[in-house]
Amino acid sequence: MTTATARPRSRRALPREGDFRWVLLWGVPLRVMHWLAAASIVVLAVTGLYIGKPYFIAGGDTADHFLMGRVRFVHFVAGAVLVMTGIVRIYWLFAGNRFERWHALFPVSAKAIRHMATQAWTYLTVTPEKAPRYLGHNPLQQMSYTSLYLVAIVEVVTGFALYGQSNPSGIFYEAFNWIGPLLGGMPNVRFVHHTLTWVFAIYVPIHIYLAMRADVLEHDSTISSIISGGRMVPPEERFEDD
Amino acid sequence: MFSSLAHPWTAGESLGEHLERRGVSRRDFLEFCGGLCAVLGLGKAAGVRMAEALQAVKRPSVVWIQLQECTGCVESVIRTAEPTIGNLVLDTISLDFSHTLMAAAGHQAEEALQTAMAENMGQYLLIVTGSVPLNDGGVYLTIAGRTARTILEEAAAGAAAVIAVGACAHWGSVQAARPNPTGAVGVSDIIKDKPVLNIAGCPPIGDVVTATVAHYLMFGRLPATDGDGRPLFAYGARIHDQCPRRANFDAGQFVEQFDDDNARKAWCLYHVGCKGPATFSPCPIFQWNGGTDWPIGAGHPCIGCTERNFWDTMSPFYDRLPDVGGFGIEQNVDLIGAALAAGATAGVATHAVMTAMHQRKLRRELPVMDAPGAGNVPPSTTPSGKE
Numbered sequence: 001m002t003t004a005t006a007r008p009r010s011r012r013a014l015p016r017e018g019d020f021r022w023v024l025l026w027g028v029p030l031r032v033m034h035w036l037a038a039a040s041i042v043v044l045a046v047t048g049l050y051i052g053k054p055y056f057i058a059g060g061d062t063a064d065h066f067l068m069g070r071v072r073f074v075h076f077v078a079g080a081v082l083v084m085t086g087i088v089r090i091y092w093l094f095a096g097n098r099f100e101r102w103h104a105l106f107p108v109s110a111k112a113i114r115h116m117a118t119q120a121w122t123y124l125t126v127t128p129e130k131a132p133r134y135l136g137h138n139p140l141q142q143m144s145y146t147s148l149y150l151v152a153i154v155e156v157v158t159g160f161a162l163y164g165q166s167n168p169s170g171i172f173y174e175a176f177n178w179i180g181p182l183l184g185g186m187p188n189v190r191f192v193h194h195t196l197t198w199v200f201a202i203y204v205p206i207h208i209y210l211a212m213r214a215d216v217l218e219h220d221s222t223i224s225s226i227i228s229g230g231r232m233v234p235p236e237e238r239f240e241d242d
Numbered sequence: 243m244f245s246s247l248a249h250p251w252t253a254g255e256s257l258g259e260h261l262e263r264r265g266v267s268r269r270d271f272l273e274f275c276g277g278l279c280a281v282l283g284l285g286k287a288a289g290v291r292m293a294e295a296l297q298a299v300k301r302p303s304v305v306w307i308q309l310q311e312c313t314g315c316v317e318s319v320i321r322t323a324e325p326t327i328g329n330l331v332l333d334t335i336s337l338d339f340s341h342t343l344m345a346a347a348g349h350q351a352e353e354a355l356q357t358a359m360a361e362n363m364g365q366y367l368l369i370v371t372g373s374v375p376l377n378d379g380g381v382y383l384t385i386a387g388r389t390a391r392t393i394l395e396e397a398a399a400g401a402a403a404v405i406a407v408g409a410c411a412h413w414g415s416v417q418a419a420r421p422n423p424t425g426a427v428g429v430s431d432i433i434k435d436k437p438v439l440n441i442a443g444c445p446p447i448g449d450v451v452t453a454t455v456a457h458y459l460m461f462g463r464l465p466a467t468d469g470d471g472r473p474l475f476a477y478g479a480r481i482h483d484q485c486p487r488r489a490n491f492d493a494g495q496f497v498e499q500f501d502d503d504n505a506r507k508a509w510c511l512y513h514v515g516c517k518g519p520a521t522f523s524p525c526p527i528f529q530w531n532g533g534t535d536w537p538i539g540a541g542h543p544c545i546g547c548t549e550r551n552f553w554d555t556m557s558p559f560y561d562r563l564p565d566v567g568g569f570g571i572e573q574n575v576d577l578i579g580a581a582l583a584a585g586a587t588a589g590v591a592t593h594a595v596m597t598a599m600h601q602r603k604l605r606r607e608l609p610v611m612d613a614p615g616a617g618n619v620p621p622s623t624t625p626s627g628k629e
Contacts, residue, residue, distance in 0.1 A: 066492055165520065201582075
């Protein structure tokens with residue numbers, strides 16, 4: 001079928017045709033949570049930057065405006081959505097398939113750790129055909145997504161600590177008032193909460209680019225997998241995590 | 243109005259009798275007690291009970307020691323345009339020993355302290371202002387040849403309760419700010435075996451001190467405190483949530499510079515660094531100097547002086563975010579963040595171009611005779627530039 005003269009590594013530069021198999025990677029809960037989290041993070045970043053530095057000033061009569069009040073409300077609702085997606089994700093770490101389970105959070109085996117380095121190297125040297133092949137997340141992806149989970153957790157925890165201050169007899173204050181002393185005062189909590197926003201702002205373009213790049217290079221509907229749940233791969237192709 | 247010199251306390255006199263002799267009418271005193279009850283959140287009916295309890299007090303012994311501090315707290319408590327009954331009560335009960343206020347000096351002063359402690363062992367109320375320097379054996383503060391730590395430990399040993407007044411006694415205040423050369427700490431860092439109540443602030447509001455002492459005299463115990471030992475009746479709510487300018491915050495109306503139009507309209511000071519959202523204090527309600535004014539009322543942002551480590555964590559006082567590490571770059575965290583995000587975007591765009599060039603090169607390496615449809619689509623049919 002395939003050309004005898006073309007080297008396999010070159011072949012991958014071209015779209016395939018012929019038989020494909022569809023591999024289900026991401027269950028419905030994971031896909032729904034991905035998009036809810038994506039939307040809430042965008043809303044949280046935009047409203048959060050306004051709360052941190054109000055760049056619109058409402059003129060006129062005070063009684064006619066509730067700008068900061070509304071922005072804070074939207075921020076808190078979006079935060080609640082993000083926390084909800086986190087709770088479902090934690091449940092899905094135990095209920096999901098093998099690509100979604102907690103084993104897939106970070107590379108453990110020596111081979112996976114080696115592949116993480118290889119993956120990074122192929123990004124740096126722009127040699128995608130040398131990258132190890134994975135169906136689910138490759139080890140570098142696992143590390144980067146899990147790191148983002150950790151950043152999100154810090155954001156949520158510091159956010160609750162800041163939120164709890166409005167009601168010192170409330171449950172959020174009781175549950176999160178250890179954060180302030182831990183970080184050396186509430187202004188530091190605010191600083192961490194504020195600064196980590198930019199991690200998301202830096203992360204998003206890289207994430208979107210790498211997803212699009214993989215989709216274009218691999219010709220295996222990578223982007224579609226976070227909508228449809230699966231990838232189209234040639235039946236003969238071997239993957240590290242197949 | 244109520245001169246303390248004209249009518250010194252006589253032995254065996256109760257506080258009620260003493261105040262009467264000094265011209266405080268029962269009506270005035272009830273009014274004062276009602277006000278204190280409101281401060282403590284006790285309800286109106288408790289006013290009469292408090293009046294009875296306070297009147298019956300035989301001169302309680304209060305030892306007020308002053309350590310590493312600026313005496314501003316004492317000033318805050320005693321200095322008003324007209325002495326109030328509260329000042330009088332506090333003034334009267336705290337006469338046993340006070341470094342600043344007592345007439346005695348030298349050996350006489352030391353003797354007064356030793357006598358007050360010995361006579362009321364286990365019963366006196368110890369009020370402390372000022373921090374305790376610990377570095378180099380505590381040499382940075384010695385009184386009569388003894389270190390602050392020794393003085394404090396000795397005074398606290400026989401005290402029924404300890405009240406730390408002011409930020410210095412609370413956690414060390416400005417002398418404990420980085421790099422804290424004298425190793426200054428607060429009272430609760432030294433005294434571990436009995437409850438220490440912290441009346442936070444630099445300086446704290448005098449009414450809070452009076453109300454706390456009144457609470458102790460009435461109930462025989464210190465009021466309920468938060469996690470940092472501060473009495474909840476005073477430090478149970480944020481400035482931000484009691485602020486008269488909160489409506490402007492919610493509306494999105496902010497002062498951008500201290501002399502702009504918005505400042506004249508008394509809009510919210512959040513933009514110019516107000517720390518009200520992180521500060522628990524009764525300032526908006528109690529205010530200073532007999533309810534004359536308070537910082538935000540005068541157009542200055544809150545600097546968060548009732549919070550632990552506020553010199554380090556709340557500064558720069560006119561910026562929203564702290565100056566972590568003292569580099570000053572944190573003021574521009576948004577600029578740096580936006581630059582990094584833009585850099586990441588530019589980086590991935592560059593990477594995309596490099597990837598496209600690489601793919602094009604790989605495709606050129608494919609043999610020309612590579613038949614169409616034989617497993618691969620020939621390069622010519624791939625839309626160029628899309629990869």
